[in-house]
Amino acid sequence: MSFPLLTATAVLPALGAVATAAVPAARREAAKWLALLVSLGTLVLAVLVAVRFDPGGARFQLTESYDWIPAFGVRYELGVDGIGVALVLLTAVLIPFIVLAGWHDADPLETQSKRWRPTQGFFALILMVEAMVILSFEATDVFLFYIFFEAMLIPMYFLIGGFGDRAHQGGEEAAATQRSYAAVKFLLYNLAGGLIMLAAVIGLYVAAGSFSLPDILAARADGELTMGTNTERLLFLGFFLAFAVKAPLWPLHTWLPNAMGEATAPVAVLITAVVDKVGTFAMLRFCLGLFPEASKWATPVVLVLALISIVYGALLAVGQRDIKRLVAYASISHFGFIILGVFVMTSQGQSGATLYMVNHGISTAALMLVAGFLISRRGSRLIADYGGVQKVAPVLAGTFLIGGLATLSLPGLAPFVSEFLVLVGAFARYPVVGIIATFGIVLAALYTLVLYQRTMTGPVRPEVAKLPDLRVRELAVAAPLIALLIFLGVYPQPLTDLVNPAVRHTMSDVQQHDPEPEVEAAK
């Protein structure tokens, strides 16, 4: 038996979480360093996974399989395809930055009791989320996936509700109320979606007799497994609903602006850049893989919802007065693109969607974390409270600009590649959809540039005149992320090579082929 590498990528952060939580109250600096070290160790393991993975090889690699609860037919079954590797890497890359950016976010206040250990709890919860997210990217057993998909809500819930943004307009009382409202809304939306999925998971077992994704795919390919049309559609809806809440897709998105607004910036990044990716990933892997016919049946509706997400999210982002909520609505727009890419059923679209998940993670992290640094300096989330920051803190303003430009998919930065692929994929099959989606880009330029203009340019407001520029720790967060954005923008080849074979498998699951170009067809 070889070394269980995939298990290790999850066990390390899980153990790290336990160890971090156990650090005594007085040694909270040690807890931070421990968390950082563990997250870096996980990154090393994730890189090892990527190195060991052979893009041209079998569909699921580095597989592990053990009986867990035979009475339920549940196996502890892990395996990654190219898409899984890409997202495990994304998670492992982002967590150290999240830890570093949140270095002081959970320092205890003077007034709090000595036994209350928020710092240890904060970093332990982040590592716990990392472990569960990684496992859900690696699980090839539907039940196993479901368990981590649901269980990660609990640490996320405590992160949102327990550690709010200290820059709040309404004072501590109002902050606490809104924070717990946001946390409860997050949990209820996701739990409701998840429980409906539970019914579908049970239904899947009744229909297919197995939870193992490779087994079900094989049985389907051999024609041994057929589902009734209605059964398949209902099960698809059960799964899709849970993922659409998580992703989030309009009209199930309303928890995201609350959660991202009230959480600290690093936790907001954790939500949108890491946890939400499980939703779009699962659409690609489980909805399309398990229910190909129903996926095709639902495509028109999903595409329309995705388009609404793109345009609606962008429009609301334009109208926001709060920096963090603006980024949240921008994310809703971007998730619309990802879901669009998944469901246009072309290989460019799905490769683009996968790349989009990675690139959106990095670009949002860059934008949001720098915005968090800005907000923590001034103590306000309102755009109107800023002005002329680029004269006072040029490095901060510069990194903020690059993060923003990445968000609007400027050519040369990573998100451009993925957005372009999604649009090409959309045009190939549904030209009208592609045209409407393109408006999202125009609006993205609007909200990003207006945000930059109002906060960074113009006359220096007296309140921001003394703002210090980025510190070393903050630079250590921003610089590598920007470097990554530029690198993947100029040279996306490694990522596309990783993802393309996996996308081909998914395409064959749904028995779709790319439409022939019009010109060749005319010959």
Next chain:
Amino acid sequence: MSASAVHGLWTDLAAPADGSIAKIPAPTIEYAQLSPVMIVIGAAVLGILVEAFVPRRARYHAQLFVSAVALAAGFAAVVALAVGGHATTRAGIAAEGAIAVDGPALFLQGVILLVGLVALFTFAERRLDPAAHGNRVDSFAAQAASVPGSDSEKAAVKAGFTTTEVFPLLLFAVGGMMVFPAANDLLTLFIALEVFSLPLYLLCALARRKRLLSQEAAVKYFLLGAFASAFTLFGIALLYGYAGSVSYGRIAQVVEGTVGEVSPALAGTMGNDVLLLLGAALVTMGLLFKVGAVPFHMWTPDVYQGAPTPVTGFMASATKVAAFGALLRLLYVVLPGLRWDWRPVMWGVAAVTMVIGAIVAITQTDIKRLLAYSSIAHAGFILAGVIAAKPEGISSVLFYLAAYSFVTVGAFAVVTLVRDAGGEATHLSKWAGLGRRSPLVAAVFAVFLLAFAGIPLTSGFAGKFAVFKAAAEGGAAPLVVVGVLSSAVAAFFYIRVIVLMFFSEPKPDGPTVAVASPLTTVAIAVGAAVTVVLGVAPQYFLDLASQAGTFVR
């Protein structure tokens, strides 16, 4: 109609041809197979003797010792029987057909004994209440007979009286509960019902604080329980009238029409479906009352709130185990031939129970009432497994009961810890900020709440998954959908308590978490450990439940 065409225990028995009264044969009793029940009931009788003859200051320790040893020995006897194959290959009927010794019976008896043992620890806790006149006191009234607020009550408190009778009462209740799911004829069922109900009525009335509330709860429980018992008894009479027998196996044969020899009396009644349907409905109703299913749930919140919290914990878990066991046996052994009649009704009951339990719980402001409504919702979930009408249904219900009862006992044990000057602080507003003041206690309670909510990696999830899967395989997919939707509603109020504990600022005059003796600590620790173990590694226990999932007839 001639005299011989009427069913009667006496006429059936005394019908030899020569008209003389035959010798009544001595019954054969399989003492070994009945040993778990006999140990517990014997210890209860011993407890009464202790109460009569042991000096007052030594009683508490003597009673605690007798009870703990009896419950542990009873459990050992159950394990011995199970190891000896009585749960599977050698399962059979003992005591002249009165008691079944089979997998479900032994499994549930084991669960009831363990839950009883854990509950015993919470009964015996004497450090939570401040000492009265230098005497350590438990959660029970100093002298049950003294009127609340009267001089005699004050005198009893001053004299340091404690109601050590609770220990034999607990043992009697446990004994009755052990017979209840094992009963193999309707009369044994009824007697077991009364044997465990009467001590519970008494225990409910014995709270040390808020005595009027406690007595009101007891009266309410007693009156409604008496009604339910009367209905059950009436149903038993009708079923006897139908089948000419109270034996489960015999009734089942008559229902299915496979009875060998039809006497004239039987020929006259076995076609009478009114007797059968009415009788079955009334008996089922009595059992649904005990499990707290809608629309027979009205007593639950008041009784749960008024009873002393240790009693509530015991009642909420062990009664449910016993009553669901009896319900399973009734539906699977006596009435499988009637499946097409009872399934639609039970579908409705299960759906309504889940929905009403979950929705009404949202508006509760008292933690004990909230847990009461949550127990109603859980009764609905369990019913979904009961009506699966498959072996998987039985084993999933067995597993759920084991999981649920330990979560419940643990949760109520935590409730006993949170106190202010007036005793237990059960109003939810007082729980605000508990997580900041006592992170460990709040975290353990959060684990119990998450298990109630059915979050993965807790026993509640494994149990819920098992019953829903059984229900879906049994063709009850709509019920599963109702189940998950009400789980989502239920999650809301469990989460609300967690919010309150962790995200609200503590109030300056809020309650404190009392430092418990090792007894309660052990009870909570066992509850939490079982919750986590059954959540992460349920396989062994699922196997156990599925091996135990066959009824004898």
